Amino acid sequence: MRINTTPPSGFLELTPSLQLEFEKLKKIIEETYQMYGFTPLDTPLIERSSTLLAKGSEETDNQIYFVKNKNSKEENELALRFDLTVPLARYVANNINNLTFPFKRSHIGKVYRGERSQAGRFREFYQCDIDIIGKENLSIHYDAEIPSIIYQIFKKMDIGKFKIKINNRKILNGLFEEIGLTVPFSKVLAIIDKSEKITKSELVNEFYKLEIEENQIKNLENFMCIKGDVKNVIEKLKDLPIKNYIFNQGIEELEIVTNTMIMLNVPPSYFEIDLSIVRGLDYYTGTVYETIMEDNNIGSVCSGGRYDNLLENYSENLPGVGISIGLSRLFYCLKESGIIKERKKTIADVIIITNNKENIKTGIETANTLRTNNINVDFLFEDMKIKKKYAYIDKLNTPFVIVVKDIDEKEVLSLQYRKNGNLEKEILTMNQILKIISDELKI
């Protein structure tokens, strides 16, 4: 019987070269989250099913992977997490007396959803979350810190133009109150949520179907026409003759958030107010975010917002604000669109080879020196013909190769590297080699 060696359907597995590119993005996220004081957390991938089902929707319930082994007492006692927010809520509830609030945590981990597998949708995928949890209150300034971090991350990733879209649900809810909508607000939000994908007349038609009155639709239409740069949109919103408290609170929050983002060094061209951004239907209560890649039609790659009560299924009232980057999907889309390419096949920046067995000692000493200087080095110990050694090097495509060889019965180090598009080969001293490599790798 031939054994199937592919991963199960719907599970992403990368080649070494692509894994290296993936790790680069993951590292940028990790380090930037830490740079802003978000302490990394790690929770079990397996939770009690009751914890997951208490917070999930019907959709997530259907996707839950249950877990059991021979000694399990109950059939569906344990399951794999489907997001990182439910585990966060359980963790915070469990440690509430030992945490210091505002509590800033980051979590990069895999989550599981047994959905029908399709391109770009995986059953196992990475989420990269940050949340700030307050006790009773949480300053609105934190709502600005979150998208500023996202800006830093996408900038460092260097994967094309992007834009962070911001809105505040208080503005929408206040507007609905002001114009006296009597239909459930969530239904109106659901229509607004898809306004980017449908025509204006389709939109109006959807409002009609909800039996919203003519003049109310006019109001909604006018509202959704408000566009422009951040300052402009806020001015237009302020100019509206709306007295509703929630509405005006929303504008005030949006103004603080966007002003603070400028202080936090986010250039105005990287974010905008988009009054049609809603994000989910029940969870978020204030600021909401989406991030889109401008050269790519892959939808939001990172979204989140402000919520009133993380622990709604537990005890205390804890407000929070957070965001999640769907890294697996983002990576898959970038790869498919050719923005991310396979480059080298190894984490090593330098490969050392020797032209005979006697030179191994010098080769190892060279490796030791480079490693002491924080350079990733692979030493090819395999006793292969020199031709095969060069084939190995070519395949791995590292930036530097050092060949230890004999010239006139003296051991020398020959460094091979690319400079201005040409392949350089030079006999150099250890110190010269160290300098060239350190400079090039910026170590």
Next chain:
Amino acid sequence: MRINTTPPSGFLELTPSLQLEFEKLKKIIEETYQMYGFTPLDTPLIERSSTLLAKGSEETDNQIYFVKNKNSKEENELALRFDLTVPLARYVANNINNLTFPFKRSHIGKVYRGERSQAGRFREFYQCDIDIIGKENLSIHYDAEIPSIIYQIFKKMDIGKFKIKINNRKILNGLFEEIGLTVPFSKVLAIIDKSEKITKSELVNEFYKLEIEENQIKNLENFMCIKGDVKNVIEKLKDLPIKNYIFNQGIEELEIVTNTMIMLNVPPSYFEIDLSIVRGLDYYTGTVYETIMEDNNIGSVCSGGRYDNLLENYSENLPGVGISIGLSRLFYCLKESGIIKERKKTIADVIIITNNKENIKTGIETANTLRTNNINVDFLFEDMKIKKKYAYIDKLNTPFVIVVKDIDEKEVLSLQYRKNGNLEKEILTMNQILKIISDELKI
């Protein structure tokens, strides 16, 4: 109904402070693996059950966690991996034509075993593996690279004295052949494996029970008395009047491995030859390793060795050598024995607070400058009373605190930090602060 907020039984979950200590160890492992050219790999946590059951033992089979959701066709089609070696074999088999051999990969990930939960044994735990896979051949020098990496890691971790114990199973197998043992070698190995835990007479008794002959037992006893420093042990082994080819091949390999470890900068006091190290019973074929903490009776924290055929359930014949650090168990033991302690509660090295709302802008500018210089900064935006802000700082215990405050209507930066055991408070310029913090954190 009160919801249970603890993680399921047998699953480790850490406080933020301990998580930070855990991450430090994980990062040392990760970076050192990379330093030696081991490319990080990531495979799904969920595998086909058939893949896992084909390679597991009865013990692991009983511990397997099966995974299913509402749409699963078969009951036990999928399961959680119980180690990182079976997924490696599947990955290598699946990518065999695209990998470059020798193939060096590292993998740090969680694995699952549904065993009875007890102190220090978890149902979910981290394994940190490296393996080098050859095609047809694999140089014996790689057997020296592996323990050299382990030395670097445990040295950097700074968690107490440790010793790497090395043996070669060819020596044992060759000896058994030479003295003409007729009982299955695996049974003799099992006795030798526990020789450290039983008395000499118990050991002899165990041999008798296997109906090993008197003079053979004498031979085994004499052999197991061989102790001393590496050079010494190898000399004694060479002096034995044993002609067996496998035996002498084992000695030769052990000599190359230990000599190469010296070249790779491992001090002789950190490793020894221990002829009673066996490691598992079927898998390993040559060099074997264990690492023990000398101040701690926690058994081997890291073990591995040389194997002949990674893909025994697949097609080609691929030799390899590898090792695995059981990080969760190691961490738990270090914590229990007080070697690892809670220190600070946040990843931030600096916390910035302001004494009034007007100073937020200067505070943010300060944060921006520090972050641009790769310093992890938390900014306390929450509008709390200054006393509460100081309480927040005290709890988080970061090395540096910057207070933005007004003196004579001028904003100043006051830096608080510990120096020679004293709490320093100084009004400083941004540049002075940056220098002190960078120097202290060695950034």
